[in-house]
Amino acid sequence: MDELTLLRNTRSETEPPESTLHRGRAALLAAASGSAQPHISTSRRPRRARRFAIGGLSTVGAAALVAGLVLTDVVGLAGWRGGADAAAAAVLDEASAAAITSVDQAVQPGQYLRVNTRGVHLSSGGIGDVVASYQYASDDTLYRPADPSDDWVWVRGPQSIAATFGPESEQVANAWWEAVSSSSGSFEAGDLLRAPGGAFYGGDAGAGFADLDQLPRDPYRLLNYIYRVTLGSGPSPDTEALVYMADRLRAGNVPADLRAAMYKAAAMIPGVTFISDQATLDGRTGVAIGRVEDAWGTRVDIIIDPDTGTFIGDREVLLRDQDGVPAGTAVRWTSVTSSVVDEAPEGGSVCGKMTVNPDTGQC
């Protein structure tokens, strides 16, 4: 039994529905006969529903509800199933008001948007019979040029052991670090990447930066949009909606008006509660709102500076002891700082320390 077998055992054995095959075959035959392709409907709902229901609305139910959703997101899951508790709604409204009045510093030609992301993550490993979890820290800085087709620079700071939980955990963490530091090809020990259009490691150019202009600024439509695009993912639509917002905010490039809309939209998510008005993350203090996710045994928090509406970061707090990690631990957190700078570091390559294939140019 190894990791590949594990992965292989998670394979989907779902057969495509007959109607799907028919449509695909018809499209192909239409192309083959030289005629125009028939219109392929894209408004299908997932055939096999996921089997869990949390927080009063199952993914199945959501799928059924949204099946006929119009693209303007006027109708959807938002707004009629309750919302955040009163205290959370109040701080989110306040943060939204602060965000809308703040002005993002413009990135002038030749300048860069510099986004520094510091975080702690949970990992695990094994030595012989010993399997244990530990946390490691990361510190990454992305320089995004004013013209997104120019060179982007990604400084991957060296990772480090952030926390261990007992002797076995320490042993496993040390083994990880020894493996990382003894290999010259470990990006974990620090790396410098540079790629036109942000296509690091030969990936998609500027992933996560492209669609910001298209997201609705109306909080209600925004939330419907988020429910729609995340449908079928995550343990519950409501947690997934909050996670989606955290994912986007973490990129450090969400403009003030969209940030304001996101906070208001978060206030409409059922199950979102006020956590603390003195939440400290990486030395910065703000208000925290969060949502308990029973399926994960954790609570997902977003932390915001109430005075400016600036997104400070997000974290996931463990609610029960797990794998030797005590309840109450922030198993994962990220803190984000954005600024506009005149220069990016020099050097770096698309693949960094990863080997480049001379024939294909790929990493």
Next chain:
Amino acid sequence: MSNTDVGTDNEVIERSADEPGAFALLFDRHAPAIYRYAAQRLGEGSAEDVMSETFLVAFEKRAAYDLAIVDARPWLFGIATRLMHKHVRLEARAWKGMVADLAAQLSPDMIEQAGARLDAARLTRRLASALRGLPASDRDTLLLYAWGDLDYAGIARALDVPIGTVRSRLNRARRILRTAAGTNDPELEKEHGRVDAAAQHT
């Protein structure tokens, strides 16, 4: 299905030069596998589009197919993989979603065997998160191997890279996955072919 006889993939493709409709045979043979691969990576919502588009692209490019190669699956999986690159964010989300779903499929027995004394949900979450963290080229390689059932040569053909590259990518991806799954075992550091080929999936 009616079209059962009628030759190997390369013969079908060759025939489709004069007889375009014959290409549908290729669809009947391989569309379900492409669909499953896409559904696993992106969720079922987008699998149909990827499947459909894969065969349309393949059809347009059929003149470029190397007729010496009997099995067309690497070619088709390669096209599907490239098409899926349009869906990076969606893919990341699909993996978050797969976690709870797949946890149910991993029997406690398997978890025990894996030596990872973690509950199934935690384990699949880690796998999903490790998958998300891989560079795209490593991920493609790994998933073509694990979910697309291609061998090293097939992956090399699908991604248009030398076999040595496939091997090094797979090793790197497996190392990361192994750490995530907590299945470290020095025995597995050795390069061998399909380990645990008898793994059950029911």
